[in-house]
Structures are given as C-alpha cells and as structure tokens.
Amino acid sequence: MALRPPRSHPRRNLPRTVRTLLAALVIAAVAVPLSGAARPSAVPAPAPAALAPLRAATPADLAERYAVNRGFIRAAERTATRHGDRKRAAALRVLADPARHFFSFDGRDGGRSAEVFGDLSRARRIAVLVPGAGISLDRYWRLRAAAVALRRETGEGTAVIGWLGYETPDTVSRASVTTGRAKSAATELRTFLAELKRTEPTARTSLLCHSYGSVVCAESAPGLAVSDIVLYGSPGTGADNVSALHTPATVWAGRGGDDWIAEVPHVQLRLPFITLGFGTDPVSQKFGARHFAAGDGGHSDYLKPGSLSLKNIARIVSGRTPAEEGRHA
Structure with missing residues (x-):
C-alpha cells in the first residue's frame, strides 16, 4: 500500500498574507550573518596533492x-598546531x-572529505550521505x-560514504537560503560519483540528502x-x-513529526539580484516524490539509532520497500 504524505502542518492552513509575512520574517532572520562567530575556514591547511583517478576498488588500491x-590529514594537523588551534x-x-x-581529504576552507564506512571493495550497495548547513x-x-x-543498520555488503565535499553554509546565513553553495557543490558531487561509478560499476548507489544537502543533490541530479535520491529534513530543492x-x-x-524545517514556508522570493528560498515542499503531493515514514523525530534525528526513519532509509538503500508508520519490522 502506498505511503501517504505527512499531514499538513497547522501553519500551512494560515491565510496567504500571513504566510507571506511569515516567510519574510523567517528569511530575514536567517539572512543576517552571525557576528563574532569563529569560522572553520579561518584555520589554514596545506593544499593536498592532486590524486590520479581510482580505476578499480581493489583492496590494494583502496589501501593506498x-x-x-x-x-594529507597529518599535514593539516601540523599546520593547525603551528597556527595555535x-x-x-x-x-x-x-x-x-x-x-x-x-577516499579524499582537503583541510582548507572548513574541510572537504569523503570517509568510507565498510568494505568498499566488496560493496554491493553504496550509500552516499550529503550533509546540510553547519x-x-x-x-x-x-x-x-x-x-x-x-552502516550498522544496513549490515554487510553495504558501504556508507560521508561526503563533505563542499563548503557548507552557516545554518544562520544568507547562503543557507540560496542555491549558490549548492550549485558549486554539485560539480564536486557529480565528479565524485563518476569516479565511484568507475570503481564500482555494478554496485547499487543511493544518494541520501539531509536539509540543505537536498538542494545540493537536486542541483546534481540531472x-x-x-538508483535512489532520498530527501529528508529538506527545506525544498529549488x-x-x-x-x-x-x-x-x-x-x-x-520528514519527522518534530522537525522544525516544517515551519519554514516553501516559497521562492525572486529579488533583483538574488532568489531566496527553495520552493515546493518535497513531501507534498505536488512535488511527486515517493514518501517514506520518518516517525516523530527532529531535524537531526533521521539517522538516529533505533528510529523509524533510519530503518526506512536503510530499506531504501537495500532496495526494499519502506515500512509504514507504526510498523518497525
């Protein structure tokens, strides 16, 4: 039986004029840069040497x-130590x-990396996690x-890759409500996935996109x-x-029942030099995605051990049908 989209949040029943005002207030709040906050990019790191593309995911090639x-990580550590951080x-x-x-590492500008969990050389399924802001x-x-x-939920035969391949926007910033960072990140994500496909051409690959990461995945998608693109905690995709x-x-x-992202109106405000917001709600029928039950968790709880959302995302990665709300088997 097809899963139903989550019931409308009470804020979605407000008059349009009130929702428009709410949208302006939310966007105004998140567009003000944080003052006095230490930026991760302030810590210097050496540029890593260019690596030849990996052609096969053999144990020896991966170990190298x-x-x-x-x-590269140790070189970045030495630089951070000299910097006094x-x-x-x-x-x-x-x-x-x-x-x-x-699989990759660059310590500059807050850090870029792709870490592998599991045995990539024997993986029949690969899940690539794309994080959001902050x-x-x-x-x-x-x-x-x-x-x-x-990785624990999916078990043997699955490799999970945490892909921090772009400079994520601050959670409270203008960049977090525009597609600028996502457009830049999309090029890097597509390059990474192409190399991954060359090394593991038969593995089933799923792209898991949290929060602002869903904007990155949407820009990369064409x-x-x-096999699958999974959007969760999404503010929209653009x-x-x-x-x-x-x-x-x-x-x-x-989307989890206690996720604050439901409070952010799914609108796009087109201004003379910038477009704020990401449009259609991905869990709405209008968007047209397949829905999976995500339980009652908050914005950071989708991959929390024991959660319904983790179990259902693991099912999708494994090529199985997600369980319905209330069924955790």
Missing part, C-alpha cells in the same frame, strides 16, 4: 588511497587514525555518527547514475517537482 589521504589539531589527530578510511571539520562528528548508524530534477532515479522524501 586511504594512506595518501591519511598523510589546538581544537582543530586534536580533531585532525582523531581523523588520522589508521582505522579510518578517507557541517565542517569542527562538527564532523555529526556526519560520522549518521554514517556509522546507517542524468546522475544513482525545483518545482520531481520531473524538474531530470533524473532516472527514484526520488524519496520524508
């Missing part, structure tokens, strides 16, 4: 790639653990925790060789509907 990136240096020492597997090396633990939880994504993938959308 992981070792090279471990060297003990917190960043400590975080980088953790990342340089030989048990960690980085994730950097200083808050990387959030992306890692989500990837670890999904013609992308993935596209009116699934057809506008021009993707052969199955597009899924879900």
Whole structure:
C-alpha cells in the first residue's frame, strides 16, 4: 500500500498574507550573518596533492588511497598546531587514525572529505550521505555518527560514504537560503560519483540528502547514475517537482513529526539580484516524490539509532520497500 504524505502542518492552513509575512520574517532572520562567530575556514591547511583517478576498488588500491589521504590529514594537523588551534589539531589527530578510511581529504576552507564506512571493495550497495548547513571539520562528528548508524543498520555488503565535499553554509546565513553553495557543490558531487561509478560499476548507489544537502543533490541530479535520491529534513530543492530534477532515479522524501524545517514556508522570493528560498515542499503531493515514514523525530534525528526513519532509509538503500508508520519490522 502506498505511503501517504505527512499531514499538513497547522501553519500551512494560515491565510496567504500571513504566510507571506511569515516567510519574510523567517528569511530575514536567517539572512543576517552571525557576528563574532569563529569560522572553520579561518584555520589554514596545506593544499593536498592532486590524486590520479581510482580505476578499480581493489583492496590494494583502496589501501593506498586511504594512506595518501591519511598523510594529507597529518599535514593539516601540523599546520593547525603551528597556527595555535589546538581544537582543530586534536580533531585532525582523531581523523588520522589508521582505522579510518578517507577516499579524499582537503583541510582548507572548513574541510572537504569523503570517509568510507565498510568494505568498499566488496560493496554491493553504496550509500552516499550529503550533509546540510553547519557541517565542517569542527562538527564532523555529526556526519560520522549518521554514517556509522546507517552502516550498522544496513549490515554487510553495504558501504556508507560521508561526503563533505563542499563548503557548507552557516545554518544562520544568507547562503543557507540560496542555491549558490549548492550549485558549486554539485560539480564536486557529480565528479565524485563518476569516479565511484568507475570503481564500482555494478554496485547499487543511493544518494541520501539531509536539509540543505537536498538542494545540493537536486542541483546534481540531472542524468546522475544513482538508483535512489532520498530527501529528508529538506527545506525544498529549488525545483518545482520531481520531473524538474531530470533524473532516472527514484526520488524519496520524508520528514519527522518534530522537525522544525516544517515551519519554514516553501516559497521562492525572486529579488533583483538574488532568489531566496527553495520552493515546493518535497513531501507534498505536488512535488511527486515517493514518501517514506520518518516517525516523530527532529531535524537531526533521521539517522538516529533505533528510529523509524533510519530503518526506512536503510530499506531504501537495500532496495526494499519502506515500512509504514507504526510498523518497525
């Protein structure tokens, strides 16, 4: 039986004039830059050497790639230490653990990385996590925790990749309500997925897109060789509907019952030099995505261990049908 989209949030029943005012207030609030906040990009790091494309995901080739990136991380740690940033240096020492597997790493501008969880050389299924606003090396633990939880839920045969391949916008910033960062990130994501496809051409690949990450995925979507695109906690994608994504993938959308993103009106305000907002709500019937039940969790709970949303996202990654609300089997 097809899953029903979440029931309309009470704010969606407000008169249009009130909703328009609310939209203006929300956008005005998030468009004001944070003052006095330390920016992750303020910590310098050396530019990593260019890597030759990986042609096959053999254990030997992957071990070599992981070792090279471990060297990049240690170089970034030394630079952070000389800069006097003990917190960043400590975080980088953790990342340089030989048990960690980085497909790519660049410590500049808040950090870029792609970490592999599971055995990529034997993966039949690959899930690529694309994070939203506010994730950097200083808050990387959030992306890692989500990837670890999904890897445990999906089990053997699945590799999960936490892809922090772009400079994410601050959660409270003008960049977080425009597509500028997403357009830049889309080029990097498409390049990464193309290399992944060359190394693992038969693996089933799913793109999992949280919050602002769903805008990145939408910008990357046209013609992308993935089986599924999963949007969760999404403020919108910048596209009116699934057809506008021009993707052969199955597009899924879900939202937790306690996710504050439901309060953000799904509008686009076209101003002379900028467009604010991302348009159609991905969980609405108008958008046309397939819906999965996401339980009652909040904005950061979609991949929380034991949650219905984690179980259903894991089912999608595995090529199975998500469970309905109230059914956790």
